Each structure stands twice: as structure tokens, then as C-alpha cells.
Amino acid sequence: MAKLTFVGGIHPYDGKELSKDKPIKEVLPKGDLVYPLSQHIGAPATPVVAKGDRVLTGQKIAEASGFVSAPIYATVSGTVKAIEPRRVVTGDNVMSIVIENDGEYEEVEYSPVESAEQLSKEEIIGRVKEAGVVGMGGAGFPTFIKLSPKEPEKIDYVIANCAECEPYLTSDYRRMLEEPEKLIEGLKIMLRLFDNARGILAVEDNKPDCIELLKTLTKDETRISVKALKTKYPQGAERQLIYATTGRSINSKMLPADAGCVVNNVDTIVAIYHAVMLGKPLMNRIVTVTGDAIADPRNFIVRIGTNYHELVEEAGGFKEKPVKIVSGGPMMGFGIFDLDVPTTKTASALLCLTQDDVSKMEPSACINCGKCVEVCPGRVLPRKLADFAEHYDEEAFLSYNGMECCECGCCSFVCPAKRPLTQTIKSMRKMQLAKRGKKPAPKDDGKKAKA
């Protein structure tokens, strides 16, 4: 059988060997924890605590405001120090709750269940919603909405996105090796919601040990199969993943549910497991701290809100001076100008590099080589779109399917003239979306590419 994949894509240096063989380590925060009220797509959460309040680990500190939104929970016990704007990875200042850690980790009571069988479908979705679970691959779309499509009986596949195609990232890999049963149980919980669906664990074939392990553990599960995908970026982008595993293709205006699919990444599924089985809200995530500037690159289980400085310290500090620091992977992550920002629900990695390809290489004239067209998974013409964007030719940009770009970054990566194609196209897309008065379509697109 031909390998499962899609048309286009690239093979960048993957840097996974830096951190893949070291077990996940827990980090206990020392300093203050910062919780931006907007760590998901949709309306920012509304604080339910005030300055001076004492909070416990697992206590709700902000509630969802509106349908597309998610609550936020304290991940340590301590005192609310301030509710004020703080800088986040995107460089914006976002209203945040600041909690002073008392170091006691006093927890609230959770309400675990023996088995998901005793819960109704509505209760399962309710628990996921209440726990504040969002897409942890990067987009941060509230998960309960994905789990409640209009016609649940029309969902044929529930896909666990275990591709982890983004270079350097190994958090999903470690999670699959160390806690595969949580992933599988989480997938089974999702399958309970969709009576006609089959579960797919979609793993890139650069992780043969995970594929073997998951196959062994699911050999008696009739509804679950493990599928090996060709290793290629952006294999884990939602639309490319659906195509590779099911042969169905959707455009940017469609939702996975339109192709009968529900897709969630590894950490999100584990969070679903915690929410449903243990009644625990989303409080931590795995972050890969890596790059050639880091002394001891590895994965950490991090309490959300922990400052990035502390993660670097835990990883042995810098062995060389970093020039560029990225929150997330090198393809889709955000460049940050200093480390003083908090970990959020969607912070998959902290990548510290001693050289910056982007500023080192100066853009020159396009030679029309067509490499961007070859690699574009959206099958558009990046070179033309960037041209139209530069000249603000809206009509041409839209008629050449500019809005179908998923911002995966493949075109900028391959461009021999080092033109910032993705950036140019992205800016134009943002302007068009703003003009339509619409928020970015409520789904993950390429932003999910990390997983």
C-alpha cells in the first residue's frame, strides 16, 4: 500500500534527536503565574476572582464568556496578585490574572468517575467544556464545540493527530511512549460520542516505536486502528491529515465535520481523558524546551501560567547565547523578543536557536522557480499571491484562491530567493478577514500543524 500522505510539503531538518530520548520531567513553578484571559480562539474569559483572593490548585479563576470561549483554572494555590495586561507570546498585551504561588499546591476536590460508560453523551461534552479544554496543537479552539457537531451520527472518523510533523517537537512522542493508555482511553471516550465512527491514531513513520506500541495496545479494539503516515511537513495540518488518512479533502471554508471527521491532537485527547475520567480541568501541558542554545533539551510537564524563564532554567540554561527564541515549532511558532512571557494552553515548545536563518538571509528578486508551487499543500500559487498582496490587488488575490492558504510556511522555507512569502500572504489574508468583519474561521487549519 502506498504511504498515506498529501501532495506538496517539505522535509526540513527535524532536530527531534535533541530531546526525544529523555523522559518527561515535571516542573514546579517558583515565581508568579500569569494566566492570559485569551488563550483560545473566541471571546476572552471573564475573571471570577478579585485581587487579594486566595485560590486553590484546580479552582476556576475565569469563566467562559459566550459560546466560543473557555474557562481558565488556577494551576497552583496562592493569592491573586493582580488582574492586569501582560505580554504574551504574540507580543500583544493581554488582560491576565497574576497569581502569587504559595508553594503548597493545595488542591480542590475533583469528581472522578469509574468509567465513561456511566456518563451520558451530554455529560461527557459538559465535562470537557467545563474543564476548559481547547485544541492544544496551537489553535486553541474550544474542544467541546468540535465534539458537538450538528449531526454526530454522520461522523465516520475520529482522528487522533499524532503526526507531530513540526520540527524539533517531541512532546507528543514522549506522551505516546509514556502514557499511551491515556491517549487510547481518551480516543475511546470520543468514540462514545459518535456511534458510527471509527478511531484512527495517525502517526508519522519517523516514530516506529510509537506505531508498534499503539498497535499492540489497540489490537483488541475493533473500532480503533493505527495508521502510519509518511514523514513530511505539514502532515499534521488538519486538512492534510484528513486527506492522508481518509482520502477526503476539505477547503478552508469547510469544517472537518463536513468530511465526517473530528480531529484532535495528542495532548488535547489526554486533556479530554483527564476532564472526563478524573474530573480535572486543563491545568498542565507538555512543553518541549529545545534548540542548539539549550544545555539540556527535553520535555517538561508544565503548569500553565509558568514563566518561560523557569523552563529555560530547568533545562540547564543556555549553553550558548540564543539569537532567536520561538514559542512553538520553527515552522508555525511565534518569534518572541524575550523570555518574560507565560506558558499558555497552546504553548507546545520553546525553541532557542543560536542562529537566525531569517535575518541572516536577505530576500532577493523572485526567479519564478516554482518551488513554492511544488510544496504548497493548499495547491495555490504562493509566488503570485505574494505579488498580489504586495500590490494590494484584492481582486486577483481572491480569485487566485488566496484565502485557501493555510500559512504553513512551506513556501517561505523553500524559496531560494529567501522571500517572506508566507508572511506577505498572511498579512493580506488577515486584512481580508478583518474586512469581512469575521474572525478567522472557527477551526484549526494549518495552525494545527504542530501536532
Add this chain to the structure above:
Amino acid sequence: MSDLMKVSSNPHVRSKVTTSSIMLAVVIALLPAAGFGIYNFGIDALILIAVTVASTVLTELAYEKLMNKKVTIGDYSAVVTGLLLALNLPSTAPWWIGVIGGVFAILVVKMLFGGLGQNFMNPALAARCFLLISFTSIMTNFECDTYTGATPLAAIKSGESVDILSMVIGKTSGTIGETSMIAIVLGACFLILLGVIDLRIPGSYIVSFVLFVGLFGGHGFDPAYISAQIAGGGLMLGAFFMATDYVTRPITKNGQYLFGILLGVLTGIFRIFGPSSEGVSYAIIIGNLLVPLIEKITLPKAFGMKGGRRA
């Protein structure tokens, strides 16, 4: 942390392939053909190649200096143009032909239209056609010390027989770089292996050309006639090195097939029905002019449009 990091939009990594590394690869790929030309035609060929390359590079340098623009000769694109132009000249041409051709290619066809990436036709071919029209007798004089007869294609056109083997090796008369099919294919394989070019355009060009001459050439699909048509003239050099010129070929995949077919048909028409036995240069520059239209009608369907399903 006191000093701030560099920030930029994603992605934060770039491939190692650059414009100059691509152009350098093309230069290397042209060396077998150039080397064989020098072996075949002697020192005259070497001098002409050197003068033409110097002319293209110095023209670009002088223009950019005079216009206070950033000097871009380091990207090797002017070297590629000069080399291609030289390989399309007869070894008997005087040195000033190379100089005029080089100036025309770079100044008129490339720089005046905005420099690298902006020219609407292949500079080397446009210069060759300009020279062919302006200095017809010089440009069609293939009588040198080694060869006194007509080029193989001219011989076929007038009904004489040709030796296929010497055409494949390149021991015939013609322009400096076009005679040896082996040397050209060797260079082309190098570029294909490096991923600089692919077979879409050369493949569809050669296949459609073969079909056309088979149908209309008056010799049917006679193997000797067909192979002579393939190995003869500028077809191989044109198909692998000039029709594939990034700037002047369509960027869409389907457009590239269409472009190749168009060139095949045009070359066939010029060779069979035209007054000259050659036709590759004119076919390619006419094809270049049609590129915007070809791109317009071959716009690809974006991923997931119309909800197509994989078979």
C-alpha cells in the same frame, strides 16, 4: 534578559538552496556541452565563450553601477545567460558577435525590463534571434576547419542522409553547444537529480515534437529520421536548458505541460514548413510570450475545492 531576540513571522527556518546555488548548478550542468564544443571546434569556441560570458557579466555590472543599483552579478544568472548564448553561436562567429549579443541579452532583454526575474523572454535566445536577423550570414556560417558541410538538419532538409551516431556524440557541425546530445543529456541529468529542473517541459516538448514530425514530416515514424530530428539542431539544448528557464516558463504544473506541447508543435512547424531547418529558438521565444495566457488558463484547483475525493 537585557538584549532582545530577533523576531520575525513564521517560518523561522529556511532551506539552504539559494538563487546563486541554483544558477551555479546550471553553469556546472552546461560545462559538458561547453567542453565538448571546445573539443569539437577548437580554441575559437573557447575564446567566443569567454568573450560572451564576460560581456553579459560586465554589462550587468556596468548597468547596476551606473544606475546605483545593488550589484547582482554574484547570483551567477548573467553567467548562465552568457554561457547559453555562447553555446548558441557558431564557432566561426567573430568575437564582437559575442559582445553585441551579450549586451543585447542583458541590457535590452533583462535589465531594461527590471532585472532578474522580470524579463519576458529568455535573454540568451532573444539575443540569438536578434543576431540571427541582424547578421544572418555570420550566424549561419558553420564552415570551420573541422567541418565543411551543412548541419545535419540542413542535410536532412535537402534530402541527404546523416550519420546518427556522430550526431548523438556530437561530431557534426552546428553551434558550439548544440551538437552533442550526450553532453547535454549528461548536464540535464545532473539538474534533474538536484531537483533544479524536472521533466515536465522537456518531456512534453520532445514527445509532442516527435509526434508532430512523425505525422507531418513526410517520413512517417522512420526511426532514423526521428532520431536525427531529436539529436539535430538546438532541440536538446533548448528543451533541457532554455525552455526550462524559470523566469520565462509557466509556473503552474499543467501550464508547463501545455507550454512543452506548444513548443513541440511550433518547432515542428518551423522545421518542416519553414524556410530554415532550425526552429527551436523562435519556438521558445514565442512560447515565452504566451506564458501569461497559459498561466491564466491553467490555474490549479486549490486543495479541497469542490470537495474532490482521492480515488
